[in-house]
Amino acid sequence: QSVLTQPPSVSGAPGQRVTISCAGSSSNIGAGYDVHWYQQVPRTAPKLLIYVNNFRPSGVPDRFSGSKSGTSASLAITGLQAEDEADYYCQSYDSSLSCWVFGGGTKLTVL
């Protein structure tokens, strides 16, 4: 059971908007620690998608955006494309555990 809780799966049709939630607690996201998001296409290494809650590394399309509020964070993907089909993970630091923690991951299916 992950410290950060994500829905196991989400889906959407091409062109639609989907959001992936990441629920934490007062010892991680709620304590003010930043959230980072990763995209992982099966059998490849994870790719940094969003850092420090809402910043995109160069090369990441602006269709991807992040937000954070209270003890939760969200990743939004607009204008869904077939190539967005992948697993998505949130990450934050947990002060009670004194370590980095990942969400359990969310599988995005593009219908």
Added chain:
Amino acid sequence: EVQLVESGGGLVQPGRSLRLSCAASGFTFDDYGMHWVRQAPGKGLEWVSGISWNSGSTGYADSVKGRFTISRDNAKNSLYLQMNSLRPEDTALYHCAKDRYSSSWYTNSHGMDVWGQGTTVTVSS
């Protein structure tokens, strides 16, 4: 080209040891905090360990604390993970990863922006 290449994985019996290596190239290795992240078959990502730029600070997941040791050799642009008392639940693909900005493993992080393809560790009798 910025690159991380892991090596040292393999099949090992429970209770035995293994040492993973990660060779870095294309960036100033000693400017950044580094991490090991693993992924068990069919499972999600699990942070294993992190180390600051000068080895002055390290961190471990509770699941490996006391059994695994992270280290780095900046002269050789290399990161290591010494794994002792291995258990079947340590079976996973092990990635090394670089922090995007910070020289620490836990403060001022901008996420992990460079990942290796991983090396597979299988713990089984």
